[in-house]
Amino acid sequence: MSTKLQLFTGLWLAGVVVTAKPVWAIPMVSQLGTPTTTVKELVSQAATPQSLIIINRVQANPTDKGVELILQTTAGEQLQITDRRAENSFIADIPNAQLRLANGDDFRFSSQNPVQGITEITVTNFDAKTIRVTIAGAASIPIVELLDSPQEGLIFSIAGAVASTPSLQPQAEDPQREIQAEQPSTQGDQPIELVVTGQQDSYSVQNAATATRTDTPLRDIPQSIQVIPRQVIEDQRATQLNEALRNVSGVQPSNSAGRTRDRFVIRGFDDFNSVIRDGFKENTSAYRETANIERIEVLKGPASVLFGQLEPGGVINIITKQPQAEPFLTMGLEAGSYGFFRPTVDFNSPLNDSKTLRLRVNASVEVSESFRDFDKETSRFFIAPVLAWDIGDRTNLVFDLEYLKDSRPFDRGLVALGDRVADIPFNRILGEPFDSKEVEDLRIGTRLEHGFNDNWKLRSALRIVSTQTSSFVTEPDSLDEATGLLSRGFGVDRPTPDETYAFQTDLIGKFKTGAIEHELVIGFDFNRQTNFVDDRRSAPAPAIDIFNPVYLTAKPNIESDPFRGLFAADNIGIYIQDQIKLAENLKLLIGGRYDFAEQSFLSIVDGVKFFDISDQAFSPRIGIVYQPITPLSIYTSYSRSFAQNFGIQRDNSRIEPERGTQYEVGVRGEFLDGKLITSLAGYQITKTNVATPDPADLNFSIPVGEVRSRGIEFDIAGELAKGWNIIASYAYTDAKITEDNTDINGNRVNRVPENSASIWTTYELQSGALQGLGMGAGLFFVGERQGDLSNSFTVPGYTRTDAALFYRRDNWNLGLNFKNIFDVNYIESTTSRTSIDAGIPFTVIGSLSVKF
Known part of the structure; x- marks a missing residue:
């Protein structure tokens, strides 16, 4: 038969x-x-x-x-x-x-x-x-x-x-x-x-777009890339981006600007622009919202070939949720320690019978109190509608909008005393109870894709971002270690507009030259950012005793001369990339980009132009992947990055842009029929042309600085057995200042632990009366770090333990998450000796969601 x-x-x-x-x-x-x-x-x-x-x-x-x-x-x-x-x-x-x-x-x-x-x-x-x-x-x-x-x-x-x-x-x-x-x-x-x-709860993702601007299997990418799927975000109740990125090797939180925004160190390099959204670089002064994140793709190493000027550590690409053909409504509620309360809605529906017009709306509201003194409240409102329209068989158009209003306390955290963090309570604030920051973000975008035929298509996207920021803050200055008095200053920033206009267009084609297959990307992008600084005022603030603080009872009225200025940055890039299949088990990736970048800052009060710089740079990338057997990929690659330099030499000439160069080798494996994905990478990144003080005249700079980062990274994600998921990582990072004409030469790069690791695993019962019941547990280890570039104080390492219990049945999902179970005191990140972020104490979050 x-x-x-x-x-x-x-x-x-x-x-x-x-x-x-x-x-x-x-x-x-x-x-x-x-x-x-x-x-x-x-x-x-x-x-x-x-x-x-x-x-x-x-x-x-x-x-x-x-x-x-x-x-x-x-x-x-x-x-x-x-x-x-x-x-x-x-x-x-x-x-x-x-x-x-x-x-x-x-x-x-x-x-x-x-x-x-x-x-x-x-x-x-x-x-x-x-x-x-x-x-x-x-x-x-x-x-x-x-x-x-x-x-x-x-x-x-x-x-x-x-x-x-x-x-x-x-x-x-x-x-x-x-x-x-x-x-x-x-x-x-x-x-x-x-x-x-069903594999909807799997931790393994086999394709990504950040590395190539095309949907490419990870196994064919000659550069380290890790993906955090939506399921990990939900299982860990990651309401902030830094909580999700704990799962990725070589990524650490950086300067949070008083606990008000996202910023990260990747492979030892700190970059405010390292977080992008749907392929667009963006400038935001608030924490990103996770309610509408579909997945997070982290590309390690220089990414200038596709995204322009960046630090050489890498990029974090947030991929947002998109409309689907089948209707659903998911309603969720999270509540927990410190007054945390967060309802969410995910609504999706086709708008016509043919399902060519589809709408999806994600929204969330959050209120919470800080674990720091005075229980200062945070409030957020977020909504993100997306409309997709299939105009024809080969043409589709997407409109999207995001609105976020965020109000939260401004808190620079703890201070260093001697060569370590001061021994004061981790919940003590050294600012004032009225310190706060408000951000209002509006993003409007459109994406159009048209296929000329089966092999060639054109893709264009436009993004407009408008941000209004206002704040009243108490900034720490310096600590008198003999008396414990911390000098401070007040700063007031009235609502200031920050606008970004970005455009991308790509021509993508597939063709053959003999038996060799090509996928070609030719692209152009433009980004213009303006920031109007209006009525920024400052004034001295009374010093505070870090051991016995006394706070003001009312917000002072600051009267000083305002500072007004206009910052503008224009970037234009032209790039080309070819993914070449030389054989079924041998792939070549080659590409290059040419950038034109300008930045200026003009004082509106007196007309003084503080700087006006213009640069051009070429950034190449080449990599090769060999697959001796189907589930195993061995790769090597070379890539470069660039970032503009603001240093001026004694002859008043500009210093050329900083350049990052990476050499990387790695192995990526797919096991258990692709359900478990592992990667092992070794790399060296060298950033050169860094401006350092000129010994002959400290008012000028010379381009002799160099920073080098070497490391080994291991990541694993996927399903070990039916219902048993895991995501884990380890990173060894040796990041040092290898050339400098000051006393920091040879120092370790601050915020970067030499060793860090994480593991998170969940198991869900697959049958029986308790089917759908599950549990999760995780360990997050960060080794000892230097607190500043001078290496004047050391931040101790820590291990944080998290856990979860959940029950999933039909369309219901009930969960209980425990963060920092053993209530370990730990330092999240540092900015300087007087700006040290403490990590969260023991926290419990309960969650309930239902899908209709």
Whole structure:
């Protein structure tokens, strides 16, 4: 007796149906059942795997709806399908199988343009034990829904299509599905059992867009990149970006500007612009909101080739949620220690019957009190509507908006005394109770993508950001260590507008030169940022005793001359990149970018121009990936970065931009059928042309400074077994100032621990009366760090322990998270001897969500 695995490719807006069933009962589309609503409805009978499956016949038969693709094999074998969709293609891998066709072509079956909307169907031996089936859509990737028919078994049905989205946006949110079909050990004409396991809660992500501006498998990228999926953010209740990034090697929090914004050190280099959103660099003075984050992609090493001037450590790309074809409403509530209260809403709905117009809205409100003295309140409101419109088969348009209003206490934290952090309570503030900062952010964007044909498309995006910031703060100055008195000053910043206008356009094409495949990206981007500083005032503040503080009872009225000025920065970049497939297991990535950058600051009060600089720079990248076996990639790469320099030499000439150069080698592995992804990387980054004081005249600079960072990083993420997820990391970072003509020469870079590590794992019961009950636990270790560039004080290392309990059943999710269980006193980050951020104490957060 024989069975056939069919992939029925039908067209409901370029739809696809995949079905596994006995060979003698091939269904038509009209015979298919209705969509199932639960995974349990898909189970029919049981079986066990035996040996390698041989596919000896492949047919593509036209039907009234599309085309049937039939793969013929013998009965009694294990069938397993893993969805590996990418861009416009539905891709299914069948492990434990081999293609041996009777026509003499043992390795490939192909059908070109079998039906309108499908450009090609291929069946190939991906490796010695895996068959890959690829169904390429003309302009869209299908949305897969599960169908169940009593006669035909399980069916993957594509009842609609999602138009191609910009590559820096997430693809369809439908979970990865795995289908297993096993034959009972007893003989007879019994139907095949099909077990479906959803992967929506998996920690492994196999594709990313940040490294190449195209949706590229991680295994093909010759540079270290880690992805934090939405599930990790939810499992850890990460309401701030720095909580999620604890899971990534080589990333540490940096200067938080008095606990009011995100900033990070990556591979030893600190950069305010290292956080980007959907591929756009952005300047914000507030903590990013996590409610609408789909995933976070962290690209290590120089990224100037695609994003312009940056520090050489890397970039953190926030990928936001996008509208989906199927309607849903998710309502959540989080509440916990220190008055924390945070309701959230995630609403998604198609706006017409054809689902070509779709809307998604994420919103959150947060109120909380600080663990620091005086229980000062934080309040946030966030809303992010996104509208997607499939204008045609090859054209789609997305409009998005984000609005955030954030009000929170300004708090510079603790101070150093001698060579360590002062021994004072971790909740003591050294500012004033009325210190605060308010930020109002508005982002408006649009993205347009048009496919000229199956191989070439144009993608353009526009982003406008407007930020209003106001604050009243008490800034620490210096500490008299003999008396314990901390001198301070007041600062008032009236509402000041900060605006950014950014535009990107890419031409992306696929072509061949002989047997060599290319994916070419040619792009242009423009970014203009203006910041109008209006009525910024300062005045002396009374000193405070750090051991016995006495605070003011009222906010003073500061009367001083205002400072007004206009900062402007313009950046234009032109870049080209080619991803070259020299062979199935050998890939080359090569690219370069040329930047034109200008910055200026003009005083509006007296017309003095503080600086006006203009630079040009070329940033290359080249890397190669070799895959000796399918799940293993070995790579090496070379890349450069640039950042403008503000130093002036004695002859009044400008110092050329700082340049970062990285050499990296690494190994990336995919195990357990791609459910577990590991990476190991070694690198050296050298930043040169750093401005240092001129010994002959300290009013000027010379370009002799150099910073070097060497390190080894290990990351692992994915599913160890059914229901058991893990994400872990380790980083060894040796970051030093290797050349400087001052006394900091040879010092370690501040905020950078030599050793850091993390592990977070969850397990969820898969069956029985307690099915859906789970628990999680995590350890986050950060080693000893230097508190400033002078290495004048040391910040001790720490290990923080977190845990979670949760219960998931049907559309309900109930959770309890415990952060810093052992209430360890630890330092999050430092800015200077008088600005040291203490970490959170023991905290409990309860959560409840329901999806309709």
